[in-house]
Amino acid sequence: MFLSRSVLAFIFLSSLLLFPANSIRLFKAEDESDLFMKAPVYQNGPHCPVLGKDTLICDSSVVHIAMTIDPEYLRGTIAAIHSVVKHGSCPQNVFFHFIASDSSSVVPTQLTRIVKSVFPSLSFKVYVFQKKLVRDLVSSSIRQALDNPLNYARIYLADLLETCIQKVIYLDSDTIVVDNIQKLWNINLTGSRTIGAPEYCNANFEKYFTNDFWSNPRFSKVFEGKRACYFNTGVMVMDLGRWRQGDYTREIEKWMRVQKDKRIYELGSLPPFLLVFGGDIEAIDHRWNQHGLGGDNLVNSCRTLHPGPISLLHWSGKGKPWVRLDAKRPCSVDFLWAPYDLYKFHGYSRHRHLDGFRFDSL
Numbered sequence: 095m096f097l098s099r100s101v102l103a104f105i106f107l108s109s110l111l112l113f114p115a116n117s118i119r120l121f122k123a124e125d126e127s128d129l130f131m132k133a134p135v136y137q138n139g140p141h142c143p144v145l146g147k148d149t150l151i152c153d154s155s156v157v158h159i160a161m162t163i164d165p166e167y168l169r170g171t172i173a174a175i176h177s178v179v180k181h182g183s184c185p186q187n188v189f190f191h192f193i194a195s196d197s198s199s200v201v202p203t204q205l206t207r208i209v210k211s212v213f214p215s216l217s218f219k220v221y222v223f224q225k226k227l228v229r230d231l232v233s234s235s236i237r238q239a240l241d242n243p244l245n246y247a248r249i250y251l252a253d254l255l256e257t258c259i260q261k262v263i264y265l266d267s268d269t270i271v272v273d274n275i276q277k278l279w280n281i282n283l284t285g286s287r288t289i290g291a292p293e294y295c296n297a298n299f300e301k302y303f304t305n306d307f308w309s310n311p312r313f314s315k316v317f318e319g320k321r322a323c324y325f326n327t328g329v330m331v332m333d334l335g336r337w338r339q340g341d342y343t344r345e346i347e348k349w350m351r352v353q354k355d356k357r358i359y360e361l362g363s364l365p366p367f368l369l370v371f372g373g374d375i376e377a378i379d380h381r382w383n384q385h386g387l388g389g390d391n392l393v394n395s396c397r398t399l400h401p402g403p404i405s406l407l408h409w410s411g412k413g414k415p416w417v418r419l420d421a422k423r424p425c426s427v428d429f430l431w432a433p434y435d436l437y438k439f440h441g442y443s444r445h446r447h448l449d450g451f452r453f454d455s456l
Contacts, residue, residue: 129168130212130436133176142184150217152258156189157182157279160251160262162244163192163209163220165200167267169416170409172212173434177270179213180434184276190218191255191262193247197225212436221254223247231350233357245363248327249346252337260335266328268388268414270431273381273405283333283376288340289367290331290376292383295323299372302365307358320373327367328410329383331376345370381405387427388413396425407431416440 143155150156159178163171171192179185192209194202202220209218228246247254248264255262263278265271283290299322300308307313337343349366352358359365381403388411389395397411407430409415415431418424420441432442 129208129438130172131438132211133179133213133436135215136179136182136185138184138186142187145187147217150187150189151219151256153189154260156187156217157184157275158189158191158255158259158262159275160191160193160248160255160264161267162223162247163194163205163267164198164242164244167414168200168205168208169435169437170267170414172209172436173416173431174265174267174269174271175209175213175216176434176436177272178265178275179216181271181274182276183274186215186217188217188275190216191251191259192218192220193223193244193251193254194220195225195244195247196222197243223250223254228350231347231354233350233353248330249343249363249366251332252334253343255334257338260333262332262334264327264330264332266408266410268409269328270407270434271405272407272430277405278331278378278382281331281376281378283331283336286336287374287376288333288336288342289325289371290378291325291327291329292380293323293325293375293377294380295321297324299324299368302361302368303359304357306356310356310358313352313356313358316369317372322368322372323377324368325372325375326383326385326408326410327364328385328408329406331378342370379403379405383408385410387411387415387425389425397427399427 145153145156161171161174175190178188182188192205194205198205202222206220209216209220223244225243227250228243232243232246251262251264261279263275281290302324346366346369349358349369353366380400382405384400384404384406385408386397387399387407388409389397390411395413399407407427409427409431413425415424415428416435416437418428419432419435422442424442
């Protein structure tokens with residue numbers, strides 16, 4: 095699916111007309127029944143298999159998607175769900191697995207009610223991630239948001255989800271899917287590969303680890319004989335069966351313990367994934383993770399889209415589109431996120447002047 099400038103212009107203009115301006119309102123648990131607009135009903139196409147709703151959770155033909163869910167990123171999560179069901183060919187044959195923290199101010203039952211109120215026909219389940227699992231393993235990183243224990247929940251998906259689930263797509267809450275999610279689901283993980291993700295082999299791989307790591311032969315030899323390339327863990331196709339067989343949760347935990355003692359990296363939950371899987375993942379087309387749209391980790395800056403086709407946009411980095419839109423300081427790419435925003439109390443106006451907005455900057 096190519097997003098030409100004319101298509102981008104149409105999406106942007108549509109986003110201006112969908113909803114009127116409204117005021118900012120902070121998330122409060124008591125507002126849970128009135129936070130979001132109800133999403134349109136998206137139904138299966140005539141070619142979709144008819145599946146029993148009671149058995150969806152263990153059906154291997156269903157597209158299984160795992161995401162974390164919490165108050166801070168709830169608005170992003172709702173928008174991501176909206177994008178998936180809007181563009182899916184068989185939206186009723188998608189099952190969402192939401193991972194909530196046991197230390198959240200909003201309990202899982204409240205989160206369940208919110209999702210159900212927005213997507214009444216959505217098939218999903220909310221799981222509880224126990225903070226104690228990583229309490230003694232998480233090290234401070236260059237950005238406080240990366241230290242949230244819930245960021246590490248993706249490491250425990252094979253333990254949290256039912257054992258009958260052999261495959262799952264993991265998505266971060268700051269993503270938008272603009273293509274049929276079935277295409278990503280249908281990608282095969284060849285050989286013994288456990289993870290599929292877009293791979294970036296021109297990146298400076300050394301910068302993800304400290305000098306103490308590279309100067310220690312016992313650590314750095316993990317990459318010997320591999321073409322270790324960077325991949326972003328915000329979008330992954332995961333074979334949970336192979337993950338369980340390889341006991342990769344424990345492998346990642348081992349590196350997290352090394353980090354606590356030796357300080358071998360700076361970027362939260364990403365480096366231990368690279369240490370275990372770097373050089374041995376299924377390389378997926380880059381269209382499935384246009385990442386970095388949130389800007390730099392240390393400087394809140396705007397990014398442009400990479401050239402080529404786009405199936406998924408990812409606001410990884412410091413800036414989130416809903417925050418920048420409400421503050422009336424958006425980046426151009428944030429207007430691609432806005433049409434999927436169902437929050438009632440956003441602080442931005444879709445009736446804005448187009449002066450100064452250049453589509454060629456996308």
